[in-house]
Structures are given as structure tokens and as C-alpha cells.
Amino acid sequence: MSHIEYRHLSVTYRRPKTDEAFLAIDRISLAVERGSFVAVVGSSGCGKSTLLLAAAGLVAPASGSVAIGGAPVSGPGTEAAARSAMVFQDASLLPWRTVLGNVRFGLEMRRWSRDDLTERALRYIHMVGLADFADYHPHQLSGGMRQRVNIARALAVEPEVLLMDEPFGALDAQTREVMGNELLRLWERDRKTALFVTHDIDEAIFLADKVVVMGRDPGCIKDVLTVDLPRPRTPDVLDSAAFVALRRRLRESLAEDMAALRLVTEVA
Template sequence: MTPPKLEVRNISKTYRRGGNALTVLENLSLSVPELEFLVLLGPSGCGKSTLLRIIDGIESCDEGQIILDGQDVTGQTGHGRGMVFQSFELFPWRTTLENVAFGLEVGGMGKNERLEAARECVDLVGLSGFENAYPHELSGGMQQRVGIARALAIKPSILLMDEPYGALDVQTRDLLQDELLNIWEREKKTVIFVTHSIEEALYLADRIILMSPRPGRIDRIIEVPFARPRRDEIKTTPDFLALRREIWHSLKQGAEV
């Protein structure tokens, strides 16, 4: 049996401020196969983004382990993980190429080599011709492409995406969903993607993890039945709409418990 790409083992997380304690994740375990596109879906405050940040190593957990490619990487940054944030997180004083090359620069790669690697990723996300543009000269969708290119430049074995399209208009969001699926199919990456959108989850995912209200636990796992490659027309089919309604009712019932 092929070992999983990622194992999340019994993760718990409580925030403490003053005399107050807020548990956002409780004894959560999850196994992610190689090359899967996994989507985390759930109500606001259920710990989706916190879980992603713990997997990335930029936030600690109180209990549990993160196992990537068979190695315990709990609390460690790097180690084959690339993060794409909702808020773009670009350096305004850096050009597109320089922003994409940032992780490689931090990793000690030489200037010529890192700029060449960054240029390949800029081409991959469709930003050729904008290498020397600054973030304020780019649209929101273009800035998010820079964020994706920056994450891909370090050649991660797993790509973590925290509501990357949440701040974008519907048309741009739909376009970038298709671009992401094309990149995922071409680059052969394992992806964990956080969203509040049921439609987005169904369109992108192999599996959807429905999370309970805080403290976050896995409420249900849904195997998405739609064949790939997927096109926008699938969003209006009876099967797609029926599954969307079913997921909506599951989330609503969970929120009412």
C-alpha cells in the first residue's frame, strides 16, 4: 500500500488570551494521498485556516503531529510546503520577478539561477510580459498569480492555498479556478485548498472535508464524483446542483447543532 503524502495526526489547538481559552481544533486527523486535490470546507471560525498554517509550520499546535513524506515536520517551516495566501502578501517594492524569486533568495540560491527559475514560474501562471511590474500595477487576479508562482518556485511537494480567490470578483475567480486546475494537472502537485464556497469546492476537489463548527473536527468526507478535466458547464448540471444542495444542508445542520 502506498503511504500517504501527508498525515495530520490528532491535531488540537487552543488560543489563550488573558484568562480566556478558545479551542479551534480538537483531535483532528487526516490522511492525504499523493497528487490529491483536497478542499477544506466549513463555517467561519471552524479552524480551516489554522489547520493549514499548522501544516505549513508557521503556527504551532498544542498536540499532534504533521507527517510529510514520512518525516515529522511538526512546527517546522519549509520541508516541501508552499503557501498561497488570500491577501496576496506581496512586497510592494519588489517586481513580479523579484517577488516570485523571494523564497529562492531566502533559500540561498544564486541570483541568476533564482531569476531564471522565477521566470519559468511567471510564464507558467500566464504573466509573461509583467516580470518588471510592481504589485500596484497589477490587478487582484494578477497579484494572486504572482502569489501562486512564488509558491511554485520553491518546487514544493505540497501546495497549501488559504482562500486564495476569496477577495476576487466572480469572473476572475472562475478564470483562476480553471488556470489552477491546468497547473495542478501539469505540475503534479498535492494541493490542500481552503474555501467557503461550496461551488468552488465541488469544481476543484477530488475530496471535500466538511468541518464542524468550532472546535473544528471532520464532520464528513465527500468523494467528488465528477470526471476530469472539468469545465465551467458542469456547475449547472443536475448532479452538481444536487450535491451542492446536499452539502449546504449538511453545513446548515452542523451549524444548528
């Protein structure tokens, strides 16, 4: 059985001014295997974040369902929702808490027993390379370091599933590459099921076993690429013929959507 299972999931939102309901994602079905790394790409507004939020129980299905480990995710407090942890693009850290305090916070929220909170938090802070910064505050850290704290906070609750919504989106290209490498090393240790949104094609291929290409209006799945590059992967793989071929295929898949979008703008 797959670990995350989207079944004909549709989500609707209301337009801010008119209050008119619209379909953000339309009958998406997707099965994510346990221990696999799945990247999600697609143009802005196609529903990538919505897809992740639904798995975390933070948006409710209009129809269809999401299940984790066979249990339906039906709200943020449900057991199935507690099986995942989310990492957002903007380091959503509490500015008045230290690195340790922020990682501990994730555990406090999940009502972990008090005794080993600090020890556990420190273990994950160490794992993301911030052992020397445990008593720093977020404003004293670089963007990359803040995202490491976010990742440590998510890992510390020891979720079955990691949901990452453009976690490196706000970082410069170089830091982004370093972080991608680090994430891969962490992931290769215990292979948590991962759903990772990015707009960076190379990042998607480099990290993932599968790349899901979403289309828009309404959000849907257009294509799924299997990335059969050997692991562990190192940045050398970016120059391999197999990587270049996948990159071309992914570009084409995304370009169709862009072309459709241009057409709409031209006609309008």
C-alpha cells in the same frame, strides 16, 4: 502511505484579552493522498486556516501531529515544512519589489542557488500568464494578477504540497472563476498534493477530489465528500446532475452547522 497525515491534531490559542487558552481544533485526523486535491470548507472561525498553518509548521500542535511524506512537521524551519508552500488570501507581496522580484524572493528565502533564480522565477511567471508584467510592481496589477504572482511564488519553489488559504477570497466572482479554471489547468499538469481552503461551495467541488467539511467550537471534521467527477474538468460540469447532487449534499452538511450557530445566537 498518504502524503499529508494529520493524526489527532489539536491546536490551542490564547484569547487576546483574558489570555485564556482555548481549543481551535480538536483531535483532527485527516489523510491526504499524494497528488490529490482536497478542498476544506466550513464557517468562519472553525479552524481552516489553523489546519493549513499546522502543515506549514507555522502553528505548533498542542497534541497530535502532522506529517508530510512521513516526516513530522515540527516547526517552520524543518525539512517537512520545506516540502510545502503556502498561498494566502491577501496577496502577501512585497510592494517595493517587482513581479520578478517577488517570485525571486520566494526562492531566495529557500536559499536556492543564485545562478538560476531569475530564470526559474521567469518560467513560473510565464506559467501563470504574466510574462509581460515581470517588471511591474504589485500596485500596478489587478487583484487577480496579484494572486497569480502569489501562486507563481509558491509554485517556483517546487513544493511537494501546495497549501492555499482562500487564495481567491478577495476577488470578484468572475475573476474568481477564471482563476479557478487556471489553477485547475496548472494543477492538472503535475498534480501536486493540494490543500485548498474556500468558502465557495461550487469552487470546492469544481476543483477537488475530496471536500472536507469542518465544524466549529471546537474545530473538527464533520464530513468528507468524495467528488468523483471526471477530469480534466471544464465549467460545463457545474450544470451536470452529479455536480448538482454534490452541491446539495454539501449545502446540507454546512447548513447543520449554521443551524446550530443560529440556535446559540437565539439562546444567548
